[in-house]
Amino acid sequence: MSKASRGPNALAFAVGIGCLVVFLLVMEALIQFGFVNRFIIPPPSEVAMSFERVIVEEDILHRFLLTATECLTAGVMLTVFGVIGGVLLHRFKLLQQACETWIAAAASAPVVLMYPLFLVIFGRSAWTIIMIGFVAALPPVILKTLEGLSDTRRVLVNVGKSFNLTPMQSFWKILFPAALPTIFVGIRLGLIFALINIVGVEFLINFGGLGQLINELAERYDLAGTYAAICFVILVSVVFFMSLERIERWLRPAH
Amino acid sequence: MAATGSLTASAPVRGRPNRVTLLRIGIIVAVLAGWELLSRSGWLYRDVVPSLFAIGKAIVALLSSGEYYFHLGVTAGEILAALAIGGVLGLIVGLLLGGNRFLAAAFESYLYYLGPTPKIIFFPILIMWFGVGPGSKIAMGVLSAFFPIALSVAAGMREIDRVLIRVGKSFRATTWQMATKIYVPAMRHPIINGVRLGLGVGLIGTLLAETKLSNKGIGYLIIQAYTLFDMPRMYAMLIVLFVLAIGANALVGRLGGLSNIKRR
Incomplete structure (x- = not known):
């Protein structure tokens, strides 16, 4: 991301927030005066008021924890299998040459569309959601692990050789620590992919946490509640991405 | 050594x-x-x-059925429309943000953080706005494709070599000439990358929307096969779809000369 967007000055930040507030006020006026149909777009004030109702009545904490648990499970799985996959590809060059392009192609494949297949295999359960998140997010973790290990500075590897380190020692003392920041970039990407797919599949199969909440509210035609729930999911996603970014920045200076 | x-x-x-x-x-x-x-x-x-024979048979049946091509045409039309609308909007917003640091500081963080949110959750709203027909699917594709294109173009705009811009200005190039002779050629790589990313997520958005609520398109056929528990047909459709998606992605890169740019 650019410096401009990372460290916005106070005025630009205020203009950004101001434009958002003005937009909401204009929408409120347009809806209140009947220029926009309130049965299609509810007034922002109504959406804001329905936040409390959605949080209290829809047991949002439980739903949030459910989605978070699914994300965490998929995250642990993709970290373990993704990093191991990347290490194996790095260790066995022939395997890397044979499979790297396939994994790159899998990264651009619309894996989430396989959700009906996962429904058949795992049933309408949390495992369908977790497995979709896992499979869709696995390629970036494998590829970034491989990239991190392959890009380790030659001089570091040679220092290890001059100390007669065993391959195992060389891996744990040199390769893995040097590749860790890049591996974390892969895990961060994987977790973002996993969250997107998990919430998406929850919505599509009407099962689980936050995604299901949006679907239920939409099916009840609770428009203000639907908008509030969407805002809540966006908020959760943004906080999640920002936290991952902070952790990544915190990890980087150490290397 | x-x-x-x-x-x-x-x-x-x-x-x-x-x-x-x-x-x-x-x-x-x-x-x-x-x-x-x-x-x-x-x-x-x-x-x-199902057995490989059953899947192979289903692929042959699928590819020789006129009905499949009708649904493929519907989906392809929706995706192309979504990519065209999302691409133009993304290009305009990307050029504005990339060309103006103040606008970038004010608004780019919204795009940056909204970009990776799951877009399918907006589908109930899009149904309300654009109806249950192809309009809501196109809108879903537009929403998905817009963010990667806008962010990629904005980043590409900022990476243009200042020397090239100064050369254009020293020749007193008009705005149009600057755009066609300097900006667009210099930003070819990020624009193509953005379109490739936009195509990928736009395709997913459109097809997911079709699986949720539709009566035509490939997404509808997939969910219909699931409902009827016609597994060979579902596998066949997924295999053909994956091949088409990866092929379309590679084609965009090739048409845009991405491989030539990389080799330099």
């Missing part, structure tokens, strides 16, 4: 292509044999893992 290293490293590479191809064939054969074995073993519910 470095020379020895490079010699020892390059020697086995000469013999690699054959070994790589052999390994690839071996992996494919092992996967197919494992699949067939699993299919015949009865360990999973019947038809969850």
Whole structure:
């Protein structure tokens, strides 16, 4: 991301927030005066008021924890299998040459569309959601692990050789620590992919946490509640991405 | 020592292509044999893992059916419309943000953080706005494709070599000439990358919307096969779809000359 967007000055930040507030006020006026149909777009004030109702009545904490648990499970799985996959590809060059392009192609494949297949295999359960998140997010973790290990500075590897380190020692003392920041970039990407797919599949199969909440509210035609729930999911996603970014920045200076 | 290293490293590479191809064939054969074995073993519910013959037959039936091409046409039309609208909007917003640091500081963080949120959750709203027909699917595709294109164009705009811009200005190039002779050629790589990313997520958005609520399109056919528990047909559709999606992605890169740019 650019410096401009990372460290916005106070005025630009205020203009950004101001434009958002003005937009909401204009929408409120347009809806209140009947220029926009309130049965299609509810007034922002109504959406804001329905936040409390959605949080209290829809047991949002439980739903949030459910989605978070699914994300965490998929995250642990993709970290373990993704990093191991990347290490194996790095260790066995022939395997890397044979499979790297396939994994790159899998990264651009619309894996989430396989959700009906996962429904058949795992049933309408949390495992369908977790497995979709896992499979869709696995390629970036494998590829970034491989990239991190392959890009380790030659001089570091040679220092290890001059100390007669065993391959195992060389891996744990040199390769893995040097590749860790890049591996974390892969895990961060994987977790973002996993969250997107998990919430998406929850919505599509009407099962689980936050995604299901949006679907239920939409099916009840609770428009203000639907908008509030969407805002809540966006908020959760943004906080999640920002936290991952902070952790990544915190990890980087150490290397 | 470095020379020895490079010699020892390059020697086995000469013999690699054959070994790589052999390994690839071996992996494919092992996967197919494992699949067939699993299919015949009865360990999973019947038809969850159909035989390769049944899947092959379903692929042939699918590709020789006129109905499939009608639905493929609907989906392709929706995706193209979504990519055109999302692409133009993304290009405009990207140029504005990339060309003006103040606007970027004010608004780019919204795009940056909204970009990776799951777009499918907006689908109930889009149905309300654009109806249950193709409009809401196109809108879903537009929403998905817009963010990667806008962010990629904005980043590309900022990476244009200042020297090129100064050369254009020293020749007193008009705005149009600057755009067509300097900006767009210099931003070819990020624009193509953005379009590729936009195509990928736009395709997913449109198809997911079709699986949720539609009566035509490939997404509808997939969910129909699931409802009827016609597993060979579902596998066939997923395989064909994956091949088309990866092929379309590669085609965009090739048409845009991405491989030539990379080689430089």
